[in-house]
Amino acid sequence: MYTDSHCHITDDSLYNRIDEIMENCFSQNVSNLMVICCKETDFIRACSLKEKYPFIRIAFGWFPGDAKEIAESHFKILEKNIDKIDCIGEIGLDYYWDDSFKEEQKSIFIKQILLANQYQKPIAIHMRSATKDTLDILKEYAQTKILFHCFSGSKETMMECLKLNSYISFAGPITFKNARQAPECIINCPVDHLLTETDSPYLSPVPFRGKQNEPKNVQYVVKKICELKQIEETVLCSQIEKNFYSFFNKN
Template identity: 60%
Template structure:
């Protein structure tokens, strides 16, 4: 039983073959899976999928790169969907300074507003933190009062230890299987097994041995197998622990 805690199967790149992807999820024993949506179109698609396949968890949040376009109406839509019972998690939200640092303040304001919404409705949050570690961690310490998933963690072991001091789990993706990955494997080894999640972030970051191909949830097995190797655990035991960790996020 495999867990993909973060996949984008309703994005345009994957949605064209979503029926095949869901069939692959079932065939390859992915029994826990959370669909991430970063815009309204993706989320509306995800809701339809969950009506047919209730085992999916759904996450939605406004991405930091869109902060300049955000209005009160966007936040109202988010709250309405929460109140309607359509969200299991608020995310992925956070900060991203990789491409453009000209609107950091807008990103921070959007991030804090969404953390406060998560607090109000007692929803876990999935965190995107790219080239913005200090600001993101500072805001989480100040404003996050629900469970935290550090999505596709790529920070240092020291940053991970700070993250673990929060009410958090650390999610690892395909990069831990890459030959040039150093911090990822070190973090896996240092992270307690009961605080680990596996993910694909599909369609991105396809793990070895399928690197170079489009990613999808069925490939999460390679992430889980690498985590088990690094933790010196049997794969079934590791997968059972990850599934337990995933369920606990929503308890």
């Protein structure tokens, strides 16, 4: 049974065929999903989806790239719906495309961490071209469990993340030929702190690179990790499922 700890299936590009996507999950033994919502419309769809498929977990948070548009009312939306939210995310910092509003990004990041602390919700982290600032903020403010989504950093960065007792999630890029740092990270990541994801509809793994991604393709991420760590697929899937459940456990 496979686990997709980060997918955007309530995004317009996938939601228009949601029944097919869920059928594909069942046919390919995907038994755990965390649906990531970066807009209120995505969250409403995810809540409706969870009524039909109770095994779904819902993450909701304001994306760093949208920091300029986030007002106090947006935090009230999160707090009003906090009982329906399993994880606050994806939140974090992204300086890759535009680093002209770093302070706005940091502000909404910290506010969401504090909200997670208050309600004891784990957080899913987006960290792109902002490693130092992201880790500095997490070290100072985070008090709940942390998941670094679609990890693409160095082994040294991963070790710093693990010092926060976090989970490291790997996605389709680990199957790419140019994934130079991924093998070393995967080999050195403790199996009880490892998760898998698709980040669908993005980052399709080989052999579907360049095509629209969906949760059923998480198996290719798992297979690559098994190859690198020299571990049986059933053993790894079982451990990842345990890690997924542990991520939501407050103890």
